[in-house]
Amino acid sequence: MRVLMTGTSGLVGHDLWPILSADGHDVWGIGRKKPDFVNFTQWRSGDIADQEATVKSIERINPDCVIHLAALSNPDDCERDPETAYKANALGTRNIALACQKFDTDMVYVSTDQVFNGKKKTPYRENDPVDPVNTYGQTKVWGENFTRDLLRRFYIVRTALVFGTSRPTFVPRVARAAATGETVVAATDIVNSPTYSKDLAKALSFLIKTGAYGTYHIANEGHCNRYELSQFIAESLGAKLTFIKKGSSESLKLPAKRPGFSPIENFIWNLQGFPKMRTWQEAVLDFLEELPE
Numbered sequence: 440m441r442v443l444m445t446g447t448s449g450l451v452g453h454d455l456w457p458i459l460s461a462d463g464h465d466v467w468g469i470g471r472k473k474p475d476f477v478n479f480t481q482w483r484s485g486d487i488a489d490q491e492a493t494v495k496s497i498e499r500i501n502p503d504c505v506i507h508l509a510a511l512s513n514p515d516d517c518e519r520d521p522e523t524a525y526k527a528n529a530l531g532t533r534n535i536a537l538a539c540q541k542f543d544t545d546m547v548y549v550s551t552d553q554v555f556n557g558k559k560k561t562p563y564r565e566n567d568p569v570d571p572v573n574t575y576g577q578t579k580v581w582g583e584n585f586t587r588d589l590l591r592r593f594y595i596v597r598t599a600l601v602f603g604t605s606r607p608t609f610v611p612r613v614a615r616a617a618a619t620g621e622t623v624v625a626a627t628d629i630v631n632s633p634t635y636s637k638d639l640a641k642a643l644s645f646l647i648k649t650g651a652y653g654t655y656h657i658a659n660e661g662h663c664n665r666y667e668l669s670q671f672i673a674e675s676l677g678a679k680l681t682f683i684k685k686g687s688s689e690s691l692k693l694p695a696k697r698p699g700f701s702p703i704e705n706f707i708w709n710l711q712g713f714p715k716m717r718t719w720q721e722a723v724l725d726f727l728e729e730l731p732e
């Protein structure tokens with residue numbers, strides 16, 4: 440398949456590109472800044488918030504499938520700058536969906552566990568009602584709605600707390616702090632399903648070949664709070680736990696409210712009998728092995 444990616448320079452994009460290429464796809468990218476690992480011949484520059492340019496780029500590349508990862512993905516940045524967040528996450532997604540509609544192209548939209556309000560007591564399934572508690576979640580719901588409203592052949596993939604080697608997120612930060620002794624405040628009331636970007640990338644590369652369109656939750660199996668996650672990382676690295684301080688989302692004074700309890704269950708994925716995602720503990724151990732010294 441000819442596959443076009445947005446968000447190639449991001450955390451997930453960085454791991455998805457080589458996995459799609461290894462799976463034999465003809466991979467292209469579109470974005471504001473070309474990453475070094477992408478050839479000029481497979482790249483078109485553009486801002487997804489620009490409708491005309493986005494549609495033109497997709498027409499030129501003529502992909503079989505667009506995997507749309509680009510977003511303002513930091514909830515606190517979205518809270519501080521809602522206009523940019525809505526432009527990238529809502530309008531940008533609408534533009535990609537409009538182009539896919541026009542050229543009859545499959546689309547994958549990567550969304551988030553932060554579309555949920557955190558009030559459920561058990562992990563969220565795909566058809567649980569959305570009710571975001573912050574701007575990021577709201578913009579991603581807009582993106583989901585545009586995708587569903589404009590297309591018949593789409594996959595919406597919600598994932599959560601992604602970690603990988605290309606950008607410092609919570610998991611690599613704790614791993615580094617385990618070595619330096621720098622204090623990490625870990626909230627016990629933020630619970631989600633940590634997901635290794637490589638595992639998500641493999642799942643996306645698999646999904647696009649199935650034609651089993653619809654909404655999916657794809658995360659590493661299981662869930663934990665940030666304290667439990669930090670403890671697991673420290674113990675796996677043989678570090679003392681003293682650098683980890685128990686906290687709450689309130690004590691962190693984050694600009695964006697968090698849903699709190701937002702684990703996602705890979706319900707439809709497992710029901711379909713697709714290759715089971717490994718547990719978050721297995722994924723974290725693998726990630727720690729790969730983390731550069």
Ligand SMILES: NC(=O)c1ccc[n+]([C@@H]2O[C@H](COP(=O)([O-])OP(=O)(O)OC[C@H]3O[C@@H](n4cnc5c(N)ncnc54)[C@H](OP(=O)(O)O)[C@@H]3O)[C@@H](O)[C@H]2O)c1
Pocket residue numbers: 445446447448449450451452469470471472485486487488507508509510511512513526527531549550551552598599600601602606
């Ligand atoms: N990271 C997580 O924990 C997490 C969890 C759940 C869901 N997700 C979702 O997964 C997807 C990928 O996340 P990620 O962590 O890989 O993102 P990321 O590392 O923050 O990268 C974001 C990407 O989006 C691009 N982008 C942003 N605004 C753009 C615009 N207006 N036009 C073109 N490109 C634009 C950026 O390109 P530039 O280089 O041009 O800035 C970058 O490549 C996102 O949709 C996110 O909402 C992420």
